[in-house]
Amino acid sequence: MAKELKGLTKRSENYSQWYNELVVKADLAEQSAVRGCMVIKPYGYAIWEKIQRQLDDMFKETGHVNAYFPLLIPKSFLSREAEHVEGFAKECAVVTHYRLKNAADGSGLIVDPAAKLEEELIIRPTSETIIWSTYKNWIHSYRDLPILCNQWANVFRWEMRTRLFLRTAEFLWQEGHTAHATREEAEEEAKKMLNVYSDFAENFMAMPVVKGVKSASERFAGALETYTIEAMMQDGKALQSGTSHFLGQNFAKAFDVQFVNKNNEMEYVWATSWGVSTRLMGALIMTHSDDNGLVLPPKLAPFQVVIVPIYKNEEQLNAINEKVAGIMAKLKAVGISMKYDNSDNKRPGFKFADYELRGVPVRLVMGARDLENNTMEIMRRDTLEKETVSCDNIENYVKDLLDDIQTNIFKKAFDFREAHTITVDSYDEFKEKIEEGGFILAHWDGTPETEERIKEETKATIRCIPLDGDTTPGVCMVTGKPSARRVIFARAY
Amino acid sequence: MAKELKGLTKRSENYSQWYNELVVKADLAEQSAVRGCMVIKPYGYAIWEKIQRQLDDMFKETGHVNAYFPLLIPKSFLSREAEHVEGFAKECAVVTHYRLKNAADGSGLIVDPAAKLEEELIIRPTSETIIWSTYKNWIHSYRDLPILCNQWANVFRWEMRTRLFLRTAEFLWQEGHTAHATREEAEEEAKKMLNVYSDFAENFMAMPVVKGVKSASERFAGALETYTIEAMMQDGKALQSGTSHFLGQNFAKAFDVQFVNKNNEMEYVWATSWGVSTRLMGALIMTHSDDNGLVLPPKLAPFQVVIVPIYKNEEQLNAINEKVAGIMAKLKAVGISMKYDNSDNKRPGFKFADYELRGVPVRLVMGARDLENNTMEIMRRDTLEKETVSCDNIENYVKDLLDDIQTNIFKKAFDFREAHTITVDSYDEFKEKIEEGGFILAHWDGTPETEERIKEETKATIRCIPLDGDTTPGVCMVTGKPSARRVIFARAY
Numbered sequence: 001m002a003k004e005l006k007g008l009t010k011r012s013e014n015y016s017q018w019y020n021e022l023v024v025k026a027d028l029a030e031q032s033a034v035r036g037c038m039v040i041k042p043y044g045y046a047i048w049e050k051i052q053r054q055l056d057d058m059f060k061e062t063g064h065v066n067a068y069f070p071l072l073i074p075k076s077f078l079s080r081e082a083e084h085v086e087g088f089a090k091e092c093a094v095v096t097h098y099r100l101k102n103a104a105d106g107s108g109l110i111v112d113p114a115a116k117l118e119e120e121l122i123i124r125p126t127s128e129t130i131i132w133s134t135y136k137n138w139i140h141s142y143r144d145l146p147i148l149c150n151q152w153a154n155v156f157r158w159e160m161r162t163r164l165f166l167r168t169a170e171f172l173w174q175e176g177h178t179a180h181a182t183r184e185e186a187e188e189e190a191k192k193m194l195n196v197y198s199d200f201a202e203n204f205m206a207m208p209v210v211k212g213v214k215s216a217s218e219r220f221a222g223a224l225e226t227y228t229i230e231a232m233m234q235d236g237k238a239l240q241s242g243t244s245h246f247l248g249q250n251f252a253k254a255f256d257v258q259f260v261n262k263n264n265e266m267e268y269v270w271a272t273s274w275g276v277s278t279r280l281m282g283a284l285i286m287t288h289s290d291d292n293g294l295v296l297p298p299k300l301a302p303f304q305v306v307i308v309p310i311y312k313n314e315e316q317l318n319a320i321n322e323k324v325a326g327i328m329a330k331l332k333a334v335g336i337s338m339k340y341d342n343s344d345n346k347r348p349g350f351k352f353a354d355y356e357l358r359g360v361p362v363r364l365v366m367g368a369r370d371l372e373n374n375t376m377e378i379m380r381r382d383t384l385e386k387e388t389v390s391c392d393n394i395e396n397y398v399k400d401l402l403d404d405i406q407t408n409i410f411k412k413a414f415d416f417r418e419a420h421t422i423t424v425d426s427y428d429e430f431k432e433k434i435e436e437g438g439f440i441l442a443h444w445d446g447t448p449e450t451e452e453r454i455k456e457e458t459k460a461t462i463r464c465i466p467l468d469g470d471t472t473p474g475v476c477m478v479t480g481k482p483s484a485r486r487v488i489f490a491r492a493y
Numbered sequence: 494m495a496k497e498l499k500g501l502t503k504r505s506e507n508y509s510q511w512y513n514e515l516v517v518k519a520d521l522a523e524q525s526a527v528r529g530c531m532v533i534k535p536y537g538y539a540i541w542e543k544i545q546r547q548l549d550d551m552f553k554e555t556g557h558v559n560a561y562f563p564l565l566i567p568k569s570f571l572s573r574e575a576e577h578v579e580g581f582a583k584e585c586a587v588v589t590h591y592r593l594k595n596a597a598d599g600s601g602l603i604v605d606p607a608a609k610l611e612e613e614l615i616i617r618p619t620s621e622t623i624i625w626s627t628y629k630n631w632i633h634s635y636r637d638l639p640i641l642c643n644q645w646a647n648v649f650r651w652e653m654r655t656r657l658f659l660r661t662a663e664f665l666w667q668e669g670h671t672a673h674a675t676r677e678e679a680e681e682e683a684k685k686m687l688n689v690y691s692d693f694a695e696n697f698m699a700m701p702v703v704k705g706v707k708s709a710s711e712r713f714a715g716a717l718e719t720y721t722i723e724a725m726m727q728d729g730k731a732l733q734s735g736t737s738h739f740l741g742q743n744f745a746k747a748f749d750v751q752f753v754n755k756n757n758e759m760e761y762v763w764a765t766s767w768g769v770s771t772r773l774m775g776a777l778i779m780t781h782s783d784d785n786g787l788v789l790p791p792k793l794a795p796f797q798v799v800i801v802p803i804y805k806n807e808e809q810l811n812a813i814n815e816k817v818a819g820i821m822a823k824l825k826a827v828g829i830s831m832k833y834d835n836s837d838n839k840r841p842g843f844k845f846a847d848y849e850l851r852g853v854p855v856r857l858v859m860g861a862r863d864l865e866n867n868t869m870e871i872m873r874r875d876t877l878e879k880e881t882v883s884c885d886n887i888e889n890y891v892k893d894l895l896d897d898i899q900t901n902i903f904k905k906a907f908d909f910r911e912a913h914t915i916t917v918d919s920y921d922e923f924k925e926k927i928e929e930g931g932f933i934l935a936h937w938d939g940t941p942e943t944e945e946r947i948k949e950e951t952k953a954t955i956r957c958i959p960l961d962g963d964t965t966p967g968v969c970m971v972t973g974k975p976s977a978r979r980v981i982f983a984r985a986y
Contacts, residue, residue, distance in 0.1 A: 033570070033626050034614065037563035042642060045560050067538050070530035071616070071647055071663050072586070075593065077526070079602045089593040093565070094604050095616070096589045098651040100568065100582040109572045111587050111613055120604055121527065123564070123588070123616075133526050143838065149535060154564055154647065158591040170564050345636065 008357075010291045015235040019286060023164045026294045026358050028281065036162040036169030043358065044281065046302035048172065051280060052152065054204050054299075055174065058196050064148045064176060069130050071154075072121040077129040080254035084128065087221025091158040093123040093169075123156040128222060128247070128273055131177045132255040139179060139269055141260045146189075147179040155277075165282035166239075166493055173277035179269045181261060183248075186270035187225075190246040193274040194227040197242035205280065206297040206410035207231050207287045208417055209241060210439075210488060212464025217448045220273075224248040230463045230488065232417045233286040236437020238463045238490035241283050244274035282493070288382075288409050294359025295382055297409060298402040305331060305338040305398060306360045310348050310367035317342065320366050323391070327364075327376070330395040336402065356381060361405050362398055382409050423486070427477045430489070434458045439490050441469075443483035445476035454478060460489045501850075503784045508728040512779060516657045519787050519851050521774065529655040529662030536851060537774065539795035541665065544773060545645065547697050547792075548667065551689050557641045557669060562623050564647075565614040570622040573747035577621065580714025584651040586616040586662075616649040621715060621740070621766055624670045625748040632672060632762055634753045639682075640672040648770075658775035659732075659986055666770035672762045674754060676741075679763035680718075683739040686767040687720040690735035698773065699790040699903035700724050700780045701910055702734060703932075703981060705957025710941045713766075717741040723956045723981065725910045726779040729930020731956045731983035734776050737767035775986070781875075781902050787852025788875055790902060791895040798824060798831040798891060799853045801844050803860035810835065813859050816884070820857075820869070823888040829895065849874060854898050855891055875902050916979070920970045923982070927951045932983050934962075936976035938969035947971060947982070956981045 008025060009017045023029055028044030040048065056066070072095060078085045099115035102108070124130065131149075138144060152174050162168050176193060180186040194211055201209045209229035219226040223245035231241050249268040252258070261267045288295040298304050307324055311317040324340055331338055339360075341351055348365070355363060365377040376394065379386045382405050389397055420438030424430045430442055444450060444462065455461050464487065471485045501518060502511045516522055521537030533541065549559070565588060571578045592608035595601070617623065624642070631637060645667045655661050669686060673679040687704055694702045702722035712719040716738035724734050742761035745751070754760045781788040791797050800817055804810040817833055824831055832853075834844055841858070848856055858870040869887065872879045875898050882890055913931030917923045923935055937943060937955065948954050957980065964978045 030627075030630075032563045033567060033623065034563045034565050037565060039563065039627055040561040042558035042560045046558065048561075049559060065535035065539065066542060067535045068533040068541075068665065070525045070527045070532065071649065072527050072530060074526060075602060075604075078593070085593075085602060089595075089602060092591070092593050093588045093614075094590040094593065095586045096604065097587040098585070100571070100578075100585050100587065100615070102582075109568060109578060109582060111568075111589065121586075122593070130526065134523075134532050137523075156564065172561065 008291065008293065011234060018291075019282075020164065022285060022289060022293060028285070029164045031164070034169075036159055038164050038168050038170070040172075040278070043302060047284070047296070047300055048278060048281060050300045050302070051204075052174075055196075055200055055276065056150075056152075058200060059150050059174075059176065062192060062196060064150045064178075066151065067149045068151055068153070069127050069134060071124055073124050073127075073130045075120045075122055077133060078122060080129060081222045081250055083250075084222035084254075088125045088157070092125060093156045093158055095121040095123065124153070125155055125157045126273075126275075127151065127153070127155075127175055127177065128251050129255070132251040132257060132271070135177075135179055135269070136255050136257045139257055139259050142181045142262050145179055145181045145259065145269070146185065148176075148189075149178065150174055150176040163282075165278055165285070168278070171278045173275050175273060175275040178272045179252075179257070180272070181259065181267075181270070183270050186248075186272050187246050190225065190227055190244045190272040190274065193272070194229065194242075194244040197244065197274070197276060198229050201229055201231065201241055202410065204297065204299045205284050205287070206299075206406055206413065207241070207283060208410065208414040210464060210466055211468065212466040212488065214243075214464060215448070215451055215462045215487070217451055218462065220245045222247060222250050223273075224250070227467075228464050230490075231283055231287060232413075232420060232439060232490070233283070233493070234416065235286075236420050236490070238439065238488075238492040239279075239283050239286070240463070240492065241280060242274070242276040245272060247271035247273060287413050289359065292353075292384070293357030295409060296359035296361060298361045298406050301337075301359065301361050303337045303339045303360060304402055305336055305362045305364060306351075306355045307338060307340045307364045307366070308348055308351050308355075309342050310365060312368065316368050316371075319371055320368075323371055324366060327391060327394060331398060334395045334399050336395065336398060356384075362401060364394075364398075380405055382412075425474075425477060430454075430460075430477055431458055434460050434489070434491065437491065439463070439488050441486040442477045442489055443474040443485075444487050445479045445481035445483055447479075447481075450476060450478050454489070459491050461492055463488045463490050463492060501784065501786065504727060511784070512775075513657065515778060515782060515786060521778070522657045524657070527662075529652055531657050531661050531663070533665075533771070536795060540777070540789070540793055541771060541774060543793045543795070544697075545667075548689075548693055548769065549643075549645075551693060552643050552667075552669065555685065555689060557643045557671075559644065560642045561644055561646070562620050562627060564617055566617050566620075566623045568613045568615055570626060571615060573622060574715045574743055576743075577715035577747075581618045581650070585618060586649045586651055588614040588616065617646070618648055618650045619766075619768075620644065620646070620648075620668055620670065621744050622748070625744040625750060625764070628670075628672055628762070629748050629750045632750055632752050635674045635755055638672055638674040638752065638762070639678065641669075641682075642671065643667055643669040656775075658771055658778070661771070664771045666768050668766060668768040671765045672745075672750070673765070674752065674760075674763070676763050679741075679765050680739050683718065683720055683737045683765040683767065686765070687722065687735075687737040690737065690767070690769060691722050694722055694724065694734055695903065697790065697792045698777050698780070699792075699899055699906065700734070700776060701903065701907040703957060703959055704961065705959040705981065707736075707957060708941070708944055708955045708980070710944055711955065713738045715740060715743050716766075717743070720960075721957050723983075724776055724780060725906075725913060725932060725983075726776070726986070727909065728779075729913050729983070731932065731981075731985040732772075732776050732779070733956070733985065734773060735767070735769040738765060740764035740766060780906050782852065785846075785877070786850030788902060789852035789854060791854045791899050794830075794852065794854050796830045796832045796853060797895055798829055798855045798857060799844075799848045800831060800833045800857045800859070801841055801848075802835050803841050803858060805861065809861050809864075812864055816864055817859060820884060820887060824891060827888045827892050829888065829891060849877075855894060857887075857891075873898055875905075918967075918970060923947075923953075923970055924951055927953045927982070927984065930984065932956070932981050934979040935970050935982055936967040936978075937980050938972050938974035938976055940972075940974075943969060943971050952984050953982045954985055956983050956985060
């Protein structure tokens with residue numbers, strides 16, 4: 001077993017430590033020299049690129065275009081929307097000067113006091129304010145609407161406790177910002193993008209999600225409604241994986257963005273914003289991976305197949321190289337991505353453990369015996385099952401297997417979630433059951449006070465009010481007051 | 494003629510103003526509320542995405558991978574490499590605080606003095622320092638080399654005079670940072686990437702470039718050698734379009750990055766870095782566009798063909814819609830991207846001018862007569878020539894035409910450059926000719942003093958010492974001292 005793998009903590013021992021180690025050992029990311037900022041390493045970034053490409057295609061299919069807005073936001077912009085500033089002011093990186101100089105006493109490089117900005121600039125924690133200040137110039141009439149812009153960007157929130165991918169000061173994300181002529185159209189857009197996220201999570205990340213609405217206290221700062229997709233990690237905790245906000249006319253009012261509607265009246269523009277971030281990387285890792293390392297869905301793996309030769313001498317290697325070249329061409333022809341690792345400075349056992357750690361969905365091995373028999377040993381990463389298959393038609397065998405892995409890991413995660421989702425009617429039972437992790441469907445009276453009390457006493461939050469599922473009314477487990485329907489509680493990342 | 498177009502200044506009247514207006518009128522970019530920072534609008538960003546995608550493919554084909562490093566750099570990192578800090582300290586955006594708060598006197602949002610950073614952070618002007626501080630942990634042995642990383646990112650340089658795309662405080666770029674075991678390999682890498690840039694510029698942007706080496710005073714801060722591609726704009730000025738740096742061991746020494754080489758000795762790592770930015774958008778615009786607006790190379794146009802119907806009534810429109818649907822399917826089948834604009838709130842004349850302004854390479858028009866005759870009117874944007882062609886086999890006609898436009902605009906730009914490149918032997922003639930713009934091939938004694946004098950007296954700089962071309966020695970036009978070969982002088986952006 002490879003040296004790197006030996007050290008991996010088991011999930012059952014310490015789930016949190018398992019995650020932290022795995023991210024580093026699988027070469028996905030590492031801490032940088034700058035507090036709270038990560039370095040995304042090539043293997044990790046390759047997964048993020050697959051995520052980006054797929055989401056970008058889905059955004060474009062739904063009529064969106066990309067644009068780019070400034071990194072820095074004037075401090076005063078942030079104050080325009082009262083709830084928004086309340087939500088972000090405490091974690092802003094502030095640019096105050098625009099020049100360094102050598103200290104007169106020769107002590108080194110200092111900030112030049114003469115280069116102080118008149119108004120401080122904030123590194124964007126999110127871009128509603130700078131974008132709506134721009135939209136003011138773009139929107140005059142209903143004919144200028146809708147605007148359906150997305151931006152791929154880095155954002156910065158000065159988080160005190162950070163974890164790679166899950167919560168970092170700087171992170172990468174996309175943020176859609178749309179402008180509409182009617183309330184209905186904006187609400188529809190917010191829901192449409194929630195569905196895009198849910199489709200992406202389930203069909204590409206193989207990660208089942210619950211679609212729902214956030215309670216008022218969990219809403220995005222400045223939104224009238226926040227839609228969310230919530231996933232369950234293997235420790236039973238919830239991870240908010242994407243949000244889509246119906247912003248009403250809040251930002252249009254804050255930046256005075258009005259348009260002439262079809263009735264020739266001035267009206268404030270309706271808005272949405274929606275985003276997913278490199279946090280999805282954390283969700284992806286925690287949903288599927290195991291004690292041997294990463295398990296990646298074939299649709300997002302940097303390469304889907306690794307081929308390893310086993311040989312005793314140069315002659316055998318040459319023969320295997322030649323045979324494998326033909327197989328690679330066949331795999332490529334059906335759209336499978338792969339890596340052939342015939343490097344001679346590592347032993348096969350090391351390679352096996354390393355590619356398991358990196359979550360490559362399928363491993364093909366060819367030894368001298370295989371060469372003779374026109375076979376290969378095939379292993380699927382999700383179950384670690386091995387078998388020997390003929391090289392004839394192997395490309396279709398692998399293709400089907402990749403599909404099967406994609407389906408299987410989704411089903412496994414789905415079954416896990418179902419097995420860890422329970423219905424609870426009393427607060428005593430809730431307090432007991434929440435210790436076991438998982439989602440709890442319970443009745444709640446709809447007030448922020450009760451929500452806050454539950455959070456303080458149990459560390460559980462309302463993840464969402466599901467859009468689907470049982471809508472039978474009942475009574476709040478805490479106060480006994482009427483409840484419109486059960487909501488989902490969980491402890492969360 | 495469309496309203497927007499009417500106002501476009503002619504190149505011959507004021508080239509600089511023509512450019513500034515065109516960028517805005519063609520919806521490519523605009524100034525933002527933040528000094529020196531631009532908003533890249535969807536149409537402009539779509540071109541940048543094409544540039545990104547193509548370059549990224551070329552980087553990957555040459556063995557590079559993408560990664561992501563932090564936006565912020567500790568101030569002290571910048572000081573480690575003496576020339577580097579000299580080059581960048583004067584234009585750094587400095588983050589000094591990490592929190593805002595409400596002023597006690599109710600006057601609004603202020604920077605929280607309690608949230609002052611111990612060490613200030615700089616928004617990256619370029620990432621050599623943060624990356625080499627990271628590489629120190631990645632590199633121990635020659636087996637860890639080469640590292641061939643690229644990063645797509647935003648960077649920030651506090652420029653005093655800014656122009657959209659050409660010089661902005663924030664800009665988007667890619668920066669490759671490679672690490673090698675030998676000097677030869679690093680030098681080869683720097684040259685290889687120069688060739689990638691030149692290939693991209695000529696074959697995708699249709700922009701001829703001269704490949705060369707920078708004189709010492711024009712080198713990147715911290716490099717031993719800077720390679721460059723230089724293009725000529727229509728006003729005869731040079732535009733540096735991409736640079737590739739051989740960094741020697743400077744950054745490895747600054748960050749103490751040593752490795753055990755094959756002889757089991759400790760050695761500093763050899764480095765390169767290379768980048769192109771959104772400045773390429775400026776180069777693209779200025780190389781090909783004319784008094785009617787943008788001219789885009791078909792390989793980078795957001796859509797290559799626009800189809801406009803001309804109709805008198807709903808019935809005609811329906812018939813044209815149906816016919817066009819079939820033609821679009823045929824165009825799509827041969828890989829042509831297009832837009833069908835049958836919107837009824839603008840007249841055909843407005844649409845024509847608008848798509849000319851936006852530089853769509855080919856326009857197809859179908860009217861009632863065309864419908865009857867199974868023809869379309871086709872116009873090529875580069876020459877504005879029109880003809881009527883049969884709808885049969887139109888997809889191949891358009892495909893060939895797009896190839897022809899790509900070739901033609903390259904040739905036009907190439908011929909322009911050739912016509913504006915002259916050889917000069919006396920400094921008097923130089924001073925006269927430099928006023929006319931263009932490239933001047935002249936002898937120079939190789940000293941920074943002479944270079945500086947020429948710059949002060951004529952505003953011309955040495956764009957590069959060409960890698961190809963005439964290498965006959967001579968004497969410096971200014972000092973009469975020996976010159977190894979002619980170099981290229983020009984005024985530059």
